[in-house]
Amino acid sequence: MKTFDIFPIKGGVCAPSGFFADGVSAGFKPNGALDVAFIYMQKPCIPTAIFTSNTFCASPIKHFYQEVQGKESNFVLINTKNANALTGKEGIEDIKLYLSALKERFPQVQNPIASSTGVIGVRLDTQKLIDCFPLLDLNARGEESAKRASEAIRTTDLFAKEIALRIELENGEVFHIGAMAKGAGMIEPSMATMLCFITTDALIPQEDQKELLHKVVKTTFNAISVDGDTSTNDSLFLFANGVSGAYDKEAFERGLEIVMKKLATDIVRDGEGASKLVRFRVMGAKSEEEAIKASKALSNSLLVKTALFGCDPNWGRIASTIGASGVEASEEKLSIFIGNVCVYERGVICFDSEREGRAYEVMKKESFVITCDLGIGEGEFSTYACDLGHKYVQINSDYRS
Amino acid sequence: MKTFDIFPIKGGVCAPSGFFADGVSAGFKPNGALDVAFIYMQKPCIPTAIFTSNTFCASPIKHFYQEVQGKESNFVLINTKNANALTGKEGIEDIKLYLSALKERFPQVQNPIASSTGVIGVRLDTQKLIDCFPLLDLNARGEESAKRASEAIRTTDLFAKEIALRIELENGEVFHIGAMAKGAGMIEPSMATMLCFITTDALIPQEDQKELLHKVVKTTFNAISVDGDTSTNDSLFLFANGVSGAYDKEAFERGLEIVMKKLATDIVRDGEGASKLVRFRVMGAKSEEEAIKASKALSNSLLVKTALFGCDPNWGRIASTIGASGVEASEEKLSIFIGNVCVYERGVICFDSEREGRAYEVMKKESFVITCDLGIGEGEFSTYACDLGHKYVQINSDYRS
Known part of the structure; x- marks a missing residue:
């Protein structure tokens, strides 16, 4: 009755075909540490997302609902050290400003998504962010650049969190799931506070994405706790570009479970000050x-x-x-x-x-x-x-x- | 429109007429520290009580429901270092055993109440408790013995908590309210975890006791938090012997508010490790x-x-x-x-x-x-x-x- 095999592989979010990612330093963190990451998809897709239940959801989430939801997107830009939350209308204007500058620089970028984590209630230094755009290499892929992306989204996380799986179906077809996450503080068992980006080249129907993401989140990210606080910025994204042409619902669900359970327990293990x-x-x-x-x-x-x-x-x-x-x-x-x-x-x-x-x-x-x-x-x-x-x-x- | 005056006085639970109390050492705490307290009333009364909402309420609370509720009582025996909680039928048998020994030694004791605080899930050393009965002086009253009682009910509390008020009505009649409490850990804003004993010589009707105790607890003990945990032993008692012959509902409510607000904030101020x-x-x-x-x-x-x-x-x-x-x-x-x-x-x-x-x-x-x-x-x-x-x-x- 065995219908598929799952193998852990390297490469994080870049492991599935058609995904590019990297981490660079924009100067938000001291000493030139990586603090801005991106994921770029050659083939755009309609992302499936689950966000925080906090009433004061952050500007990037509001922007997603207003500008991206239901549309094809091929880019996520993530910054750390500033959550762009409780920043009012200006917070959304700031996002529009820097995403415009991004599209100007990279005409291939389509309906880009903003994602932020860091301090609440402080305006983002958009110029600092825009100034790092020349550093972004949209052709970056592979193990090292995926690793840099997962490093760049860290806040007080002690270690970067990423995973990738190669899933081989009985008929020999293959697809991949890759992911990176950040956690550390404000982790609560009700859509835990964290950012998580999952990429896949599986040809998964939109309705299966929604169903499986909500099903698996219940026993993984929604079942962890560091301090009982739910942040303003919690976001979980699934980007499926379908380029492998392969899909099996049961195999995908099993892979998604492994990916999300691994990252969720990594987040707890790396909870602020956690020792067990x-x-x-x-x-x-x-x-x-x-x-x-x-x-x-x-x-x-x-x-x-x-x-x-x-x-x-x-x-x-x-x-x-x-x-x-x-x-x-x-x-x-x-x-x-x-x-x-x-x-x-x-x-x-x-x-x-x-x-x-x-x-x-x-x-x-x-x-x-x-x-x-x-x-x-x-x-x-x-x-x-x-x-x-x-x-x-x-x-x-x-x-x- | 001023109809009464309220004066803070000394004497804690012994301040109202007809209340006796003391603290002794039974050897539960090391170095001869006080660890057993009692309150004795010459004139018995039906106590009004509010207990923890924890499903696993401790044996003393179960014993109260089974043996004392609705009856006249004139004695409370309080021990520290052992909560007698999650101790099953044996926990209640233990209480019956030591309260029998108490009544044997002091024939004037009527429907005594047990109250405990300390570690959960360990059988109480009843013999140690019974062995301290010769130390109990049922004629003990006044400032010093009330103070010893409030010392004896401390666990990790850094300071003893007591208060007493003299309330003078417009017609010259006078009644008193005295109280002592312990808190420290497991303090939660839903019938906060603590023990509190309030005594009064006011001639307050039974229905007013219930109404006012529930009204005032909402904005005092139910509005404080140290760590969000609700213990198995939370208990708040009001003993009113009526011997002053004096009562005014508004004046009593105001006095009760002062007493309970003072002890509730003292408990927070003395929360485990609290600095503000x-x-x-x-x-x-x-x-x-x-x-x-x-x-x-x-x-x-x-x-x-x-x-x-x-x-x-x-x-x-x-x-x-x-x-x-x-x-x-x-x-x-x-x-x-x-x-x-x-x-x-x-x-x-x-x-x-x-x-x-x-x-x-x-x-x-x-x-x-x-x-x-x-x-x-x-x-x-x-x-x-x-x-x-x-x-x-x-x-x-x-x-x-």
Whole structure:
């Protein structure tokens, strides 16, 4: 019944045919660090996108809705250090200004998309951005330039996040999916705060793009938490140029899952000040909705996240957080596992010093699973979160990001 | 139109006539620190109480519902270091055991109430508790013994929290309100996590007790946040013995407001690792409910709380949090003030370096107000929160509380 093979490859967003990308320095970041990236497609496509649920969505998102949505586009320009959010009408005028200058310089550019991340509420220095256009090489492609693009979109991210897959169908046809993302702070489990750009040469119908992107986002970017904040700029784009001529829905969905799960967990792993990645698996809930509610409460609890940081198998805080989340639960039906160590079993405290020692060993690891079985129904959901340590406080009190 | 006078006095929970209290050491805390407190009333009364909304409410709360609710009681026994929560049937049996021993030793004790705070999910050492009963002096009253009681209920609280008022009515009649509370961690704006015991000799009808306690809790204990967690043990008690023979509803409500606002803000000010107390005033919301939603979002945002710690007038984070809270809002109508410094006015960024300097000076203070005017309706609400600094992380990652 095996109908396809999936192979990880190099090349990020440039891995699919027909995609070009690069990162350059416009001087927004100090010391000549890369801070502006672009993706250019020889063959334009109608992008599929999911944006932040924040009421004050940033100017680039407003601009997309006004000028690009439903149209064919072949260019995305991304800047860091300034989110161009809460900047009013001027924020949109600024985008129109620099995108005009871009089209003037590169006549092949069609309905370009702006994307920004950085400080909120400060006008963008459009001249600085325009001045870097001569550095953009629209023929740039390959592993190195894709890597530079993923470097350029970083803010407080400690490492660049990219992935690419080669998907081979049973009939020998091949398509690719590539992607890059940035995360770090303001990551919340409701269209997590981040920028993510996915490219593919699969011949995927527009309706499948929408369906699959929304389906997979639920268990990936919408299931992660760094600090419970939803930013003004969250954006997820899928660009499909169809040039491979190949497509299989099941294979594409599987590939998309791998790509988005990898980038989502990379974002958590690289959460501001994070030292570990924890999966909160809630099962036995009354419904999937209730499982989502409980696991999101766990991944957002300060007391749980500081206990993770301290490797403290304080299951009382886990139970208390579930109790406070408002889901249907009872002490007599609840069981809690840290890794494979049962620390509370259907109302019975089974937490002795031997189990405490084993649970502590689990929590010292870089990643592990905490399972809460509510013992009521069939609802199950997992969220991914990082711990909360001193570095988070340091980054967010010292740095205006 | 002035119908009463309110004077702050000393004496905490012992200030009203007929109330006795003390704190002793049972050995739960190290070095002989006070860890068990009691309140004894010569004249029993039916207590009015509000408890946590956590599904897994602690054994003392279950015991209260089962054994005390609606009955006259004259005794509360409070222990620290162990919450007796998530301890199942044994947790309630433990309470019955030690309260039986208490009644055996003190035949005058009637329907005693248990109250606990501390670690979750560990059986209480009942013998240790029973062994301290010989230390309890049911005739203890006055300033010093009330102070010891308020000391004994502390966990990670840095200072003991108590207050007492003398209320003189126009006709010369006098009644008193006294109270003590503990807070520190797990403080959330939805029946905040804490223990609070209010005593009064006012002749207040049972129905007024319930009405006023629920009314005042909304703008005090339910409007504060340290870390967004709701504990298993939150309890607020009002004991009214009526022995003064005096009562005036308006005067009592005003006194209750002063008492509960003082203790609620003391709890925030003493939040784990807190260095400042901030009032988030949201006005101009579509409704009071929307104002509550927005101001609670602000007082729970990690990004806002770390910016407070860093004295960073990062109004973009404030605006973004309001945008993420789901309330009706628009950039063109929103204004934000840090203290009296307007940093964003109806869609216009007015944040220059002069205003930034003034806002920074405001934020260096020990307490200040951040005002967000949504400019839409008449809804207004204020919450009180502390900043989030390194000490919170240290306390909650190093210490199993």
